[in-house]
Amino acid sequence: MTKTYTISELANEFDITVRSIRFYEDSGLLSPSRRGQTRIYSRKDRVRLKLILRGKRLGFSLAETKELFDLWDNTSQGSEQQLKLMLEIIEQKREGLRQQLSDIAMANLELDNAEARCRDALTELVDKKQSGWEKTEKEPSSR
Amino acid sequence: MTKTYTISELANEFDITVRSIRFYEDSGLLSPSRRGQTRIYSRKDRVRLKLILRGKRLGFSLAETKELFDLWDNTSQGSEQQLKLMLEIIEQKREGLRQQLSDIAMANLELDNAEARCRDALTELVDKKQSGWEKTEKEPSSR
DNA sequence: TCTTTTCTTTACGCTAACGTAAGCTTTGGC
DNA sequence: GCCAAAGCTTACGTTAGCGTAAAGAAAAGA
Numbered sequence: 001m002t003k004t005y006t007i008s009e010l011a012n013e014f015d016i017t018v019r020s021i022r023f024y025e026d027s028g029l030l031s032p033s034r035r036g037q038t039r040i041y042s043r044k045d046r047v048r049l050k051l052i053l054r055g056k057r058l059g060f061s062l063a064e065t066k067e068l069f070d071l072w073d074n075t076s077q078g079s080e081q082q083l084k085l086m087l088e089i090i091e092q093k094r095e096g097l098r099q100q101l102s103d104i105a106m107a108n109l110e111l112d113n114a115e116a117r118c119r120d121a122l123t124e125l126v127d128k129k130q131s132g133w134e135k136t137e138k139e140p141s142s143r
Numbered sequence: 144m145t146k147t148y149t150i151s152e153l154a155n156e157f158d159i160t161v162r163s164i165r166f167y168e169d170s171g172l173l174s175p176s177r178r179g180q181t182r183i184y185s186r187k188d189r190v191r192l193k194l195i196l197r198g199k200r201l202g203f204s205l206a207e208t209k210e211l212f213d214l215w216d217n218t219s220q221g222s223e224q225q226l227k228l229m230l231e232i233i234e235q236k237r238e239g240l241r242q243q244l245s246d247i248a249m250a251n252l253e254l255d256n257a258e259a260r261c262r263d264a265l266t267e268l269v270d271k272k273q274s275g276w277e278k279t280e281k282e283p284s285s286r
Numbered sequence: 287t288c289t290t291t292t293c294t295t296t297a298c299g300c301t302a303a304c305g306t307a308a309g310c311t312t313t314g315g316c
Numbered sequence: 317g318c319c320a321a322a323g324c325t326t327a328c329g330t331t332a333g334c335g336t337a338a339a340g341a342a343a344a345g346a
Contacts, residue, residue, distance in 0.1 A: 008322070018323085023304060037311075037324055051253075054246050059202045061302075072257060076264055083265045090258050097247050097254075103197050104240050104247075110194075111240075114215060115233050121219055122226045151292070161293090166334060179342075180294055204332075 005041040014053060024052055027062050029069060058100065068093075148184040157196060167195055170205050172212060201243065211236075 011018045024030050025039075029052055032039040041049075048069070055065040071086050078086065154161045167173050168182075172195055175182040184192075191212070198208040214229050221229065 006322085017305080019304065019306085022324090027303090038313090039323085054249065057202065057243065057246050058250060059200065063302085075257070075260055078264065080265065080268055083261050083268070086261050087258065090254050090261070094251070094254055097250060100200065100243065100247060103200050104243060106197065107201060107240060108237070111233050111237055114218070115230065117218055118226050118229050118233070121221065122223065125223055125226070149292085160335080162334065162336085165294095170333090181342080182293085206332085 003043060005046060007039050007041065010041055010046060010049060014049065016053070021049070024049070024062065027066060029062060029066050058097075146186060148189060150182050150184065153184055153189060153192060157192065159196070164192065167192070167205065170209060172205060172209050201240075 005013075007018045007021055011021060021030070025032070030041075030045055030048055032041045032045050034040060051069075052062070052065055055068075056062075060068075068089075071089065074082065075086060148156075150161045150164055154164060164173070168175070173184075173188055173191055175184045175188050177183060194212075195205070195208055198211075199205075203211075211232075214232065217225065218229060
């Protein structure tokens with residue numbers, strides 16, 4: 001009773017279009033089975049789709065993701081050369097992720113900065129209001 | 144004696160092309176001063192460029208980055224409405240970064256997984272070799 | 287001063303990742 | 317059994333982010 005999914009079910013679940021899913025298939029990232037012409041997606045297919053989307057959020061191109069999939073698929077039967085290449089690539093990906101972590105940390109600092117500046121500007125505005133400095137107020141408190 | 148940079152200096156430093164830098168200017172993300180026709184980049188321009196590139200690594204489109212720049216530039220003179228909008232957007236960006244952190248964590252787990260599988264396959268290969276199971280070896284130890 | 291870089295603008299080209307439309311088949315609900 | 321909804325293929329269109337080439341001006345080194 002292995003659960004399956006239709007293309008629109010997956011599209012709804014992940015909030016993407018069926019066009020995208022078919023496009024990923026054309027790009028060699030998915031290969032669902034068929035009942036007649038209709039695509040039937042297994043749980044494994046669903047996992048792959050999830051990985052594709054996560055890759056996208058991490059800035060991977062579809063080609064890169066495909067490369068990873070292909071490597072992964074050939075890992076168990078790979079030669080020693082292949083396996084060592086795979087390990088190198090894994091290390092490269094790790095390095096990329098480390099870079100992203102650093103970037104995120106810096107970005108967060110800048111957001112802190114921006115937020116502080118924003119709040120300062122806000123309180124300054126409120127101060128002006130309270131001291132009767134308003135220019136464009138509709139209802140000045142005294143006049 | 145405020146330090147300045149030429150376009151090719153920046154291109155070299157950040158390992159991008161001058162074409163890209165000019166493109167960012169066309170997109171409204173940079174506006175270096177000029178000496179005659181020649182572009183002169185200040186330290187501030189350099190910082191902006193750095194931010195653009197970091198944004199790219201985090202998957203921001205140039206349009207998004209421009210939006211952030213524009214908001215930032217208008218922050219000090221912004222209305223209360225504007226400032227509150229800015230705070231909202233900042234929070235959205237934070238949420239995006241949190242999502243990315245989660246994605247990176249998951250990706251790292253999968254890399255661990257892949258690496259383990261790889262190493263297993265490798266040691267298995269070595270074991271076969273040692274027990275004389277090789278098929279494609281050039282110099283079998285006995286024959 | 288001459289020549290070789292480095293800079294400029296203009297403009298067409300290209301790839302990735304889909305969007306969108308046309309036209310046809312299949313399937314689920316009444 | 318019928319019809320709308322969902323599925324399919326084919327194919328052209330679109331946007332972002334540059335690459336690349338042409339043709340000329342300015343700056344820097346010999």
